[in-house]
Amino acid sequence: MFKNTITFIALATPLFFLIFSTPPRSSYHSLYISSSLSDNASISRHLYTLTRRPHVAGSQANADAAAYVLSTLTSCNIRSHIVSYDVLLTYPVSRSLTLTPSPQEAPTTSDLTQEIYEGDPYADVANEVLPTFHAYAKSGTVSGPVVYVNYGRVEDYAKLKEMGVNVSGTVVLARYGQIYRGDIVENAYEAGAVGVLVYTDRKDYGGGGGDAKWFPDDKWMPPSGVQVGSVYGGTGDPTTPGWPSAGACERISDDEVARREDIPKIPSLPISAANGEAILRSVGGLVANDDWQGGADVPVYRVGPGPGIVNLSYEGKQIINTIQNVIGVIEGAEEPDRFVILGNHRDAWTFGAVDPNSGTAALLEVAQRLEKLQKRGWKPRRTIVFCNWDAEEYGLIGSTEWVEENREIVASRVIAYLNVDSAVYGAGFYASATPQLDELLKQATQQVQDPDNSSQTIYESWVGSSNSPIIGRLGGGGSDYAAFVQHVGVPAADLSFGEGYAVYHSMYDDFVWMMKFGDPMFHRHVAVANVWGLVALRLADEEFLPFNYLSYVNELQKSTEDLKGDVSDKGISLIPLFKSIEELKKAATNINKQRKAIEENKGWASMWKNDPWKVRELNDRLMMAERAFTDRDGLTGRPWYKHLIYAPSKHNDYGSTSFPGIGDAIEKANNLDTAESWLSVQHEVWRVSRAVTHVSLVLNGELT
Amino acid sequence: MFKNTITFIALATPLFFLIFSTPPRSSYHSLYISSSLSDNASISRHLYTLTRRPHVAGSQANADAAAYVLSTLTSCNIRSHIVSYDVLLTYPVSRSLTLTPSPQEAPTTSDLTQEIYEGDPYADVANEVLPTFHAYAKSGTVSGPVVYVNYGRVEDYAKLKEMGVNVSGTVVLARYGQIYRGDIVENAYEAGAVGVLVYTDRKDYGGGGGDAKWFPDDKWMPPSGVQVGSVYGGTGDPTTPGWPSAGACERISDDEVARREDIPKIPSLPISAANGEAILRSVGGLVANDDWQGGADVPVYRVGPGPGIVNLSYEGKQIINTIQNVIGVIEGAEEPDRFVILGNHRDAWTFGAVDPNSGTAALLEVAQRLEKLQKRGWKPRRTIVFCNWDAEEYGLIGSTEWVEENREIVASRVIAYLNVDSAVYGAGFYASATPQLDELLKQATQQVQDPDNSSQTIYESWVGSSNSPIIGRLGGGGSDYAAFVQHVGVPAADLSFGEGYAVYHSMYDDFVWMMKFGDPMFHRHVAVANVWGLVALRLADEEFLPFNYLSYVNELQKSTEDLKGDVSDKGISLIPLFKSIEELKKAATNINKQRKAIEENKGWASMWKNDPWKVRELNDRLMMAERAFTDRDGLTGRPWYKHLIYAPSKHNDYGSTSFPGIGDAIEKANNLDTAESWLSVQHEVWRVSRAVTHVSLVLNGELT
Numbered sequence A, B: 001m002f003k004n005t006i007t008f009i010a011l012a013t014p015l016f017f018l019i020f021s022t023p024p025r026s027s028y029h030s031l032y033i034s035s036s037l038s039d040n041a042s043i044s045r046h047l048y049t050l051t052r053r054p055h056v057a058g059s060q061a062n063a064d065a066a067a068y069v070l071s072t073l074t075s076c077n078i079r080s081h082i083v084s085y086d087v088l089l090t091y092p093v094s095r096s097l098t099l100t101p102s103p104q105e106a107p108t109t110s111d112l113t114q115e116i117y118e119g120d121p122y123a124d125v126a127n128e129v130l131p132t133f134h135a136y137a138k139s140g141t142v143s144g145p146v147v148y149v150n151y152g153r154v155e156d157y158a159k160l161k162e163m164g165v166n167v168s169g170t171v172v173l174a175r176y177g178q179i180y181r182g183d184i185v186e187n188a189y190e191a192g193a194v195g196v197l198v199y200t201d202r203k204d205y206g207g208g209g210g211d212a213k214w215f216p217d218d219k220w221m222p223p224s225g226v227q228v229g230s231v232y233g234g235t236g237d238p239t240t241p242g243w244p245s246a247g248a249c250e251r252i253s254d255d256e257v258a259r260r261e262d263i264p265k266i267p268s269l270p271i272s273a274a275n276g277e278a279i280l281r282s283v284g285g286l287v288a289n290d291d292w293q294g295g296a297d298v299p300v301y302r303v304g305p306g307p308g309i310v311n312l313s314y315e316g317k318q319i320i321n322t323i324q325n326v327i328g329v330i331e332g333a334e335e336p337d338r339f340v341i342l343g344n345h346r347d348a349w350t351f352g353a354v355d356p357n358s359g360t361a362a363l364l365e366v367a368q369r370l371e372k373l374q375k376r377g378w379k380p381r382r383t384i385v386f387c388n389w390d391a392e393e394y395g396l397i398g399s400t401e402w403v404e405e406n407r408e409i410v411a412s413r414v415i416a417y418l419n420v421d422s423a424v425y426g427a428g429f430y431a432s433a434t435p436q437l438d439e440l441l442k443q444a445t446q447q448v449q450d451p452d453n454s455s456q457t458i459y460e461s462w463v464g465s466s467n468s469p470i471i472g473r474l475g476g477g478g479s480d481y482a483a484f485v486q487h488v489g490v491p492a493a494d495l496s497f498g499e500g501y502a503v504y505h506s507m508y509d510d511f512v513w514m515m516k517f518g519d520p521m522f523h524r525h526v527a528v529a530n531v532w533g534l535v536a537l538r539l540a541d542e543e544f545l546p547f548n549y550l551s552y553v554n555e556l557q558k559s560t561e562d563l564k565g566d567v568s569d570k571g572i573s574l575i576p577l578f579k580s581i582e583e584l585k586k587a588a589t590n591i592n593k594q595r596k597a598i599e600e601n602k603g604w605a606s607m608w609k610n611d612p613w614k615v616r617e618l619n620d621r622l623m624m625a626e627r628a629f630t631d632r633d634g635l636t637g638r639p640w641y642k643h644l645i646y647a648p649s650k651h652n653d654y655g656s657t658s659f660p661g662i663g664d665a666i667e668k669a670n671n672l673d674t675a676e677s678w679l680s681v682q683h684e685v686w687r688v689s690r691a692v693t694h695v696s697l698v699l700n701g702e703l704t
Helices: A002-020 A025-032 A040-050 A060-075 A123-128 A154-162 A181-190 A254-259 A273-281 A357-375 A397-405 A407-413 A435-446 A458-463 A481-488 A511-518 A523-541 A549-570 A575-600 A612-629 A660-672 A675-700 B002-020 B025-032 B040-050 B060-075 B123-128 B154-162 B181-190 B254-259 B273-281 B357-375 B397-405 B407-413 B435-446 B458-463 B481-488 B511-518 B523-541 B550-570 B575-600 B612-629 B660-672 B675-700
Strands: A079-100 A140-148 A171-175 A195-199 A268-271 A309-330 A335-345 A382-389 A414-419 A429-433 A453-457 A492-497 A646-649 A652-658 B079-100 B140-148 B171-175 B195-199 B268-271 B309-330 B335-345 B382-389 B414-419 B429-433 B453-457 B492-497 B646-649 B652-658
Touching: A025 A357, A025 A523, A040 A060, A040 A357, A040 A511, A040 A523, A060 A079, A060 A309, A060 A357, A060 A382, A079 A268, A079 A273, A079 A397, A140 A195, A154 A181, A171 A181, A171 A273, A171 A309, A181 A195, A181 A268, A181 A652, A195 A273, A195 A309, A268 A273, A268 A309, A309 A357, A309 A397, A335 A357, A335 A397, A335 A407, A335 A523, A335 A612, A335 B612, A357 A382, A357 A523, A382 A397, A382 A523, A397 A407, A397 A481, A407 A414, A407 A481, A407 B612, A407 B675, A414 A481, A414 A523, A429 A435, A429 A458, A435 A458, A435 A492, A435 A523, A435 A549, A435 A612, A453 A458, A481 A492, A481 A646, A492 A523, A549 A575, A549 A652, A549 A660, A549 A675, A575 A612, A575 A675, A612 A675, A612 B335, A612 B407, A646 A660, A652 A660, A660 A675, A675 B407, B025 B357, B025 B523, B040 B060, B040 B357, B040 B511, B040 B523, B060 B079, B060 B309, B060 B357, B060 B382, B079 B268, B079 B273, B079 B397, B140 B195, B154 B181, B171 B181, B171 B273, B171 B309, B181 B195, B181 B268, B181 B652, B195 B273, B195 B309, B268 B273, B268 B309, B309 B357, B309 B397, B335 B357, B335 B397, B335 B407, B335 B523, B335 B612, B357 B382, B357 B523, B382 B397, B382 B523, B397 B407, B397 B481, B407 B414, B407 B481, B414 B481, B414 B523, B429 B435, B429 B458, B435 B458, B435 B492, B435 B523, B435 B550, B435 B612, B453 B458, B481 B492, B481 B646, B492 B523, B550 B575, B550 B652, B550 B660, B550 B675, B575 B612, B575 B675, B612 B675, B646 B660, B652 B660, B660 B675
Parallel strands: A140 A171, A171 A195, A195 A268, A335 A382, A335 A414, A414 A492, B140 B171, B171 B195, B195 B268, B335 B382, B335 B414, B414 B492
Antiparallel strands: A079 A309, A140 A309, A309 A382, A429 A492, A646 A652, B079 B309, B140 B309, B309 B382, B429 B492, B646 B652
């Protein structure tokens, strides 16, 4: 019977407002981004505290960091707790690397260590930094002549084949920089290599020889610096594929883990620029292409094989270890069962001043400002959840296990997931998002000042001389949005200042680097906290969810146009897809009109407010529409990936592809070129078009 | 801000009620089941009209019936429309059956027709009845010696093997009665048979020789009567597996359809008792077991093979034909975005007086009574949807395509699906349900008088001398609840009077049979409409959804206990499952307490009503909990079936199994008896226990 009485509210409401009236929520949003509430000194202190010691997932130091995040959130009047999972992590036990440059020369062995510079304030805890390694690398000893494979991409191996270079039985030397390191190893294995070395080339990361400067004198990677990281191709604990590692759970056996397609089959090691250069000097054979040349102090890069021979040995231990996600909740005053989630991870390969704790510091800044808002009377309409993930570096493990555990509630109640992995890599605002959030991101950045140019907004710098800023998409496997977007279909965004940095995943990613080169005044951190919090506030507080699916329509149209070239002469029809996108355009236009109509037709009976049930119903459609881009069966051959629009590109986990299922099928059809394989492409086109049709039906909200 | 104002309602509400007060909804519920509103004559007229002509799916007669349903619903002030799909249906083209009883005897050919009795009022339209056939049977001509296989179950073939009877290359003769006819064909194929005849044995369906009476003199099947029906093992249009046959959609090719595992691989025909008896007389060999003996006028049933040889020929045409679902909607006054669905199918193999139009007539009676309630001021709190499905007989096609098309909205907005396939087969109330509805079914039947015994309620007759009535479960593939329960996870029930009847799927299932034997006064129809409508009203109107998950807990515990015997000596632990059920018990108890707490803690600010947002939040948990029994990957090898608790038993589509995934794995492990196969059983136990844990999390409603 409450509908009738709700209608009746109107009579009572004016009186009510006279007595209890509080400022509109939007005034709190302005306050949130005002300089009076921001605190760069506090952010700096958080970052300093979080990064005093290396804190890899599973370490005591990282558990201590979790306790710090927990106590900070709790002190902000945010109900917080730790959610632990026992997951499979790997740590290095022993490593060796020996180069025999030629039959005439003696072997040289590298010590594989990163140098501690004079005056390094972290010298006393440098021994807590893990030896450089690749997480989940295959243990074993291999040796073979070296082949230089450029970035180790599929097209690089195609080029080598064209040049007549046989990779089989060799140890490949690849440089970091274009694709996910796990795919470097995977591609090498597919090409027949027995081992992989991945080095940091000066061309891509600075540093190197000659008169170059590097950290601590410049922001570049020192010659001994090594980018460590995971080479696991999956998402979440490898022993619990698709389900949470909660409690006494089922786990697949070590053998089954080793047999997983996404677990490396050959040993690999990350190495420094200096080591890479020494090996490059030992490689003869044909001269590499111009664009394969790099910045090492080597006259010319050649591809080999040999004469240099490398002996590579790696032994790791894989153990079940406990990780901690910290979860904090500000309950919504009116719609407590609708969640806006802010997420960042905490675990770092070394000190993590950029990756990820610049994000953690920003997260705590958001929390502290919301506490200030609460003290001034603000309460969110919907629930705001803070998530500080663990073991992201190993393979998005903390966030994935949590999403897998909470899948139903995430699917039915989460409005959006807002990720900041690292808040600050450098200058310039970068954002990726599912497209219904584009407009909100533009609006939010129009409200926030550029930290590097006080005369303009972030939006103005971001857009530059273009008409519209470039917004990335979230198909990649690069951070914790993956499970939300790709497994469940939650609208999401990922924000940062800067995009990459030279000392990435090395022991030089510390507070000193951030103070000297990343963000000396912490104004970029403040700016990230501004945008992040403002977007969260608007999602949590606005009566109507600020989603616009017309942006999605544009993206889908562009992506479909892009497909034309790949399939036009193969008898593949894209008409079903174009038609479904046309329907979506109508549905998106329609729901925008309905929103307007509700606002305009309040009538006498609700002079003061819209019918809350109508608002909720419309918002539910906006929230659930993204879910309908997922398919329960998932991508063909990659069933964990349920989203049919965004998923990692198959040969580069960092790469975001539109229509990944169609892309996979096209690649296969290009290889096989059979009628059946092209039919599979058509089938994948149909699957996507059906998903788009489902989205339209959800936006329309009516049963057929 | 609407929460605050809702709290404020309380002050205004008493005044409001003085002015506009309407009776409580429960008073309408009492009125609904009162004799003043029921109309057995109207039900009888509906049934008479609907069954004047045979109306198989795809026929003009069935389109006409759709128009009748549409106009009736529309005349009840129910917004109604037709949703069409183009789907693959099959019709017989030619059939022949020749028996050579022995090498010494001449072949005899059957005319395969059902006799028209003298005075049959439907004699003039008997030519519109399709020739007897099995829908989706394999076309072809086969011949071979006959083996009698009893009911054609897996265990019957095991028995034959034990007896040393080789089925390979034979035509099997099976009797109807224990398993789905599609599985009779499938099991025969697996055993190596080349063709299948399925006859109606007097033991199971009455009729036969001697001094027996049959229709029109008694309710039994005449000797020439044939049970037609589908032998398709799947669900929904075979050309669109997993997606809706809507518009210009993707379809798999004829070849792919023919290769589907659930499409028969050998020809089959349904035959009469008379034909079955003639063939049984030609079968020699060993004497069949006592429980294989039947009611035919044959001295003793033997198993063969031969000497009788049968030549069986069937040719069908498969065509894409249009079917019509009729959908009617009474919009909810307060929660229009929550749906209670009543469903029944309309298509019939012949006249369909029992199956399905006794259900259709009851559906229209419910609609008419709700119109009367509306005229007296009642409006449902939630939306009530009437669905009159097409092509159920072919393989639940109309309902499946619709659920596949509306999957997201069904998953996020449907409270419950209430199915009546055939309202009246005979005497006695029967119900199946997902267990959270058990209590509601008991309560509703306690309010309704038994149509066959005016001194007691349906509940009292139903429960008989037991403590509790027997409530079936919805794992079978027997009717249109399948897509709702097994594909999406919607709470559902299926109701009827009587359970089976002898003239099932024969041309004698007509209005005369119903008038004479099924329900002469249509009081059983009235009773079904009473229970069906009352359950729908309570689900649509009650503030708190009348779901109790403690019944589910009991069912799960029993089913797990039943597993013990199968796995106890195989090293399989059921502890994860028992533990997850214990958690569910806590969660179910807890949400029941929370419901009570909301009701008790209204406080001064809501003297008159509960906080509607709290009620909605709790109801959403109750609604969504059932979804969490589904797994997106579905059953291993049967991915369309997403529900891990209820699905058809693998060798009998009619049979409902608990834990079908575990059952499948146990069967496989019993055959293979390898360590790996038993590990798969353990894996399936884990999968179910994870699903149960997800249900607990949904009932708890909190993120971990």
